[in-house]
Amino acid sequence: MYYNPVGQLEDKLIAALEKARKQVLQDRELKESEFPPVEVEVPREKSHGDYASNLAMVMAGRLGENPRRLAESLIDNLDLEILEKVEVAGPGFINLTLNKSWLVEALDKILEAGRDYGRTNQGKGQRVQLEFVSTNPTGPLHVGHSRGAVVGDVVASIMESAGYDVYREYYINDAGNQIDLLGESAYLRYQELFGRDIIMSENSYRGGYIIDIARELKKQYHRELLELPEDKAAEIAREFALEEMLKLIRQDLKKFGIVFDNWFSERALHENNKIQEVTVELQDRGYVYEKEGALWFKSTEFGDDKDRVVIKSDGSPTYLAADIAYHKNKMERGFEHLINVWGADHHGYIERMKAVMEALGYKRDALEIIIVQIVTLLREGKKVPMSKRSGEFVTMREVLEEVGRDAARYFYSMRSTDSHFDFDLELAKKQSTENPVYYIQYAHARIMSIKDNAGKLLEEMEKGDASLLKTEEETELLKLLARYPEELKIAAERRACHLVAAYAHELAGAFHVFYNKCRVITEDRELSLARLKLVEAARIVLRNVLEVIGVSAPEQM
């Protein structure tokens, strides 16, 4: 079921080099264990072969011997049938050139694997809980959230492809102050709709969406709330507003193609007394103390800058307290590994949450935080101003409506999460060469067109003989196709969606080059069949990789 040609190949090469090293070390003092693991890499320069190893240079340092001479002895002990050429180069590199047999084999296997091509068992079914988005349901999702949303979803998909059992979860902060404020704001706007003068407090939510909610409230309850006691009416407004907000958030995410396995309610933790319980637990463990009327968590014990309040002097729990209970709950549900995707403004919370994990008796590394740097929207090269305070922000929905789901998802995926991201709206909308999304999708559409053109030939595609593919363009494309599972594997290990996006772009590029140089359907029937096979493999991989990112693979454009 799992097929990873490049991974297998590299394992073979490393094993052969290790064997050679063993031979060479036999009559020397040092043991194998004193050397770092053998590595091979794809050299930048094509004339340096398919793979290169710095093994001789690494060994030379320890042995005090000439690296080039060592490389020669290593080569003498290298025994592999897939090697076409081996040579020593530069300061002592061993350059390995492979014969094409592995590639010929790879093409058939890719077609055979089809939709499953790319999957590996790297994660061994590890149960991973990935929590992302988790914004307060007090306002619509804005652009800042959307990057984290896409990154979380794509990382989840990548990890699933690599054999992890990923569970996507959204943590709803439906308890506490800010929800009361949301309700209060909606209630005020509701009263306003009946002509009452209202005074919005400084902390009220003033966005237009609150007025929308108030209108809905009016539609449903008419004058009813006006006649109720204020606290009762505010409560109804609060619950109503919360539901409306969640509905909205869910819709927005769905339009982005993001669906969660679970929506976890903070309120449930409060109602089931879980916060109290976990506070007592930490107290029993000796990690909670009282000071100035509040209860403090001794996070400094585990490397945090300062201790943190869990129960305020007024008796109410802090956000952290709920988070402690939540993370304990995650672990109790049997997840082996937790990943939280946070915006850059939350990076300061990493240490305290790691401390929480340790204090609860778990490994600090069982919790992993992916920090996603901020997004700046650019329109006509200029920064689009945004301010949370004034309620002036561009929503996730607006971006989606403006650039479309495919472009939005690809753009958010294509940059390293460590880097700030300038989202160029004009570029994302452009249906041209400048836009990487269309570049990739166009490759897929072109292949579909070739298949249309192939007519009856398509039925005989299976007979295609990959050994007829000899041009550089064909070989390069095929090599890239063979690399896909390994690329996904690395991206999964590094939780790096941008690597997958880059691979998709590179693959599309290799196809376009091939397309311009090699005509698929020609008089030469045998060659046509071979190329048809190659092109079909390219289509499969393009579709698979786009699916991981959540971008569509159009039949025509």
Add this chain to the structure above:
RNA sequence: GCGCCUGUAGCUCAGUCCGGAUAGAGCAACGGACUUCUAAUCCGUAGGCCGCAGGUUCGAAUCCUGCCGGGCGCACCA
């Protein structure tokens, strides 16, 4: 002040974790390629003290130290 992210081609960014050979891509600029499966494509040219300064190493964009610039944080808020 402290912590995290960041500084690479005119612009936007890979490469840095795990050090390798002549530092890459896209866009923008310039010059070419459509009687042939989609020119939303391809080919070529030009473009770089890899922020600066030391250090480690046979070898540094990559590791270490210091400095400079940009972003984000440093609550009994969530």
